[in-house]
Structure formats: C-alpha cells, structure tokens
Amino acid sequence: MTDNKQVLLSISADGIAELTLNRPEVHNAFDDDVIEQLIAKLESVSNNNDVRALILRSNGKNFSAGADLAWMKRMARNSHQENLKDAGRLAKLMELLNSLNKPTIGLIQGAAYGGAVGLAACCDIVIASEEAQFCLSEVKIGLIPAVISPYVVRAIGERQSRRYFLTAEAFSAATAQKFGLVHEVVASPELFDDACARITRTLSKNSPQGMRAAKELIFAVSHKVIEQTVIQDTAERIADIRVSAEGQEGLSAFLEKRKPNWIQE
Structure with missing residues (x-):
C-alpha cells in the first residue's frame, strides 16, 4: 500500500466509526491500494465491539468517480489471471461492506460513478445531497458493472438495472430515491452531519446484537420461497435471540419499564 x-x-467516544475516502484531487477514485485500505479498515471495524455504527463518506466535491484511470490502464496490460485476482479484491470489499456486522450509513455528494454506486448499494442506509448524480458508466468504455451487480440489482431492481446498466445514463438523487438506492435526500452536504446524528441516535437505542441479527435475518429470507425450511429457520432465530443475554435484558427492561443496559445516557 502507498499513502494510508x-x-x-476515526471512531468517536460513543462508538460511531467514520470511514472516509480522502482523494479529492482525483474525485475520490479508487485503485487497488485504496481497496486494500478499505478492506483492512472494514475488518478492523467488524472486529471492534465498541463500534456501534459505521458512516462511509468522502472528502471533497464528489463522493467517488469510481475506478482510478491509472489503475484501469495498469489492469488493461495485465493477464486474465491477474485481472481475476484484482477483481476478487473489489468483490471482497463489496461483500465486507454489505455484510458488515454493524449498521452502515453512506453519505453521497456530487458524483457517484461506477463502483461507487456499488458502495452505496452495500450500505444499509444512504443519504444523498440533492445535487448528487449516480451513473453505472462501465459500458461507455467497453466494460460491465460486474462485481457490484448483485448489490446494485438488489437495490434498484432488475427493471431499472436493464435500463441503466445498458444506457450508462446519469440519474439524480431524487431518481435514486425512487429506485430505492437512496433513503433520504438533503439539500446540501452541509446537512449530512445533522441527518447522521439523528439516525445514529436512533440506532444507539437499539440492541447491538438485535441489529446484527436483524441484518442477518434479511439476508436469510430475501428472495427465498416461503417454505418449511425458511419458516423453521426464522422460528429458530427468534427462539435463539429470546434466550440470549441481550434478548433477556431487552425483555426485562421492557417489562420493568426501564432502559436496557446498552443505552448509555
């Protein structure tokens, strides 16, 4: 890796981690070094029990222009095997962010192009500024949005993917919200911190184990046929969490009309 x-x-005293892309001079484009740094930092957040939530953001005018041009030129000269290995690391990054065992909030301003749309799609909650523009631009240069496609298609659906994967048209934050990629649109990036504070305050009142299990539950039932295996799995999940330490604490706190011990106020 080069410049870390x-x-x-950064991690605040109340357990909110902020992971920030800091290459504004190249519109926060990412290359193999940046991907490895993101993987390492996401793994550290995943293993840190003091972290309650993660905010993914970037410095500068644009969230991310996607793949760095110098990196793409280098990859074009590499062998098929080298390209496969390289793509595997980007796929690892997307999978880590998507399945992170903490709630994740993505803050999107300016341009979010190519792989940056994948990063947004992998976040649990996405807030965008009004001027944000999204674009799955890969086909313009003869490529495809391959490793991000499972997450983007789940976020915006097959029907919208069939248009925007093929046309590479840019679409607005308002349109992204209609598609389901964005949850909330704010007037400007200056309002990100207020919006984030409101959401993280809400998250901090919830059971860390409960949120982690709820996220796993979504993945377990999403796009599954509702049949006996799924029904049995969900029954086992609720039984398991009811008898867990946090489940018992939450139920006791509710019945005793007190705050559970994970609320530190």
Whole structure:
C-alpha cells in the first residue's frame, strides 16, 4: 500500500466509526491500494465491539468517480489471471461492506460513478445531497458493472438495472430515491452531519446484537420461497435471540419499564 491518508478511519467516544475516502484531487477514485485500505479498515471495524455504527463518506466535491484511470490502464496490460485476482479484491470489499456486522450509513455528494454506486448499494442506509448524480458508466468504455451487480440489482431492481446498466445514463438523487438506492435526500452536504446524528441516535437505542441479527435475518429470507425450511429457520432465530443475554435484558427492561443496559445516557 502507498499513502494510508487516502482512507481515513476515526471512531468517536460513543462508538460511531467514520470511514472516509480522502482523494479529492482525483474525485475520490479508487485503485487497488485504496481497496486494500478499505478492506483492512472494514475488518478492523467488524472486529471492534465498541463500534456501534459505521458512516462511509468522502472528502471533497464528489463522493467517488469510481475506478482510478491509472489503475484501469495498469489492469488493461495485465493477464486474465491477474485481472481475476484484482477483481476478487473489489468483490471482497463489496461483500465486507454489505455484510458488515454493524449498521452502515453512506453519505453521497456530487458524483457517484461506477463502483461507487456499488458502495452505496452495500450500505444499509444512504443519504444523498440533492445535487448528487449516480451513473453505472462501465459500458461507455467497453466494460460491465460486474462485481457490484448483485448489490446494485438488489437495490434498484432488475427493471431499472436493464435500463441503466445498458444506457450508462446519469440519474439524480431524487431518481435514486425512487429506485430505492437512496433513503433520504438533503439539500446540501452541509446537512449530512445533522441527518447522521439523528439516525445514529436512533440506532444507539437499539440492541447491538438485535441489529446484527436483524441484518442477518434479511439476508436469510430475501428472495427465498416461503417454505418449511425458511419458516423453521426464522422460528429458530427468534427462539435463539429470546434466550440470549441481550434478548433477556431487552425483555426485562421492557417489562420493568426501564432502559436496557446498552443505552448509555
């Protein structure tokens, strides 16, 4: 890896991690070094029990222009095997962010192109500024949005993917919200912190184990046929969490009309 200041990680006293792309001079485009830094920092957040939630953001005018041009030129000269290995690391990044065992909030301003749309799709909650523009631009240069496609198609649906994967048209934050990629649109990036604070305050009142299990539950039932295996799995999940330490604490706190011990106020 080169300059570790390209990706910043900070953790507040109340357990909110901020992971920041810090390459504004190249519109926060990412290359193999940045991907490895993001993977390492996401793994550290995943293993840190003091972290309650993760915010993914970037410095500068644009969230991310996607793949770095110099990196793409280098990859074009590499062998098929080298390209496969390289793509595997980007796929690893997307999978880590998508399945992170903490709630994740993505903050999108300016351009979010190519792989950056994948990063947004992998976040649990996405807030975009009004001027944000999204674009799955790969076909313009003869490529495809391959490793991000499972997450983007789940976020915006097959029907919208069939248009925007093929046309590479840019679409607005308002349109992204209609598609389901964005949850909330704010007037400007200056309002990100207020919106984030409101959401993280809500998250901090919830059971960390409960949120982690709820996220796993979504993946377990999403796009599954509702049949006996799924029904039995969901029954086992609720039985397991009811008898867990946090489940018992939450139920006791509710019945005793007190705050559970994970609320630190």
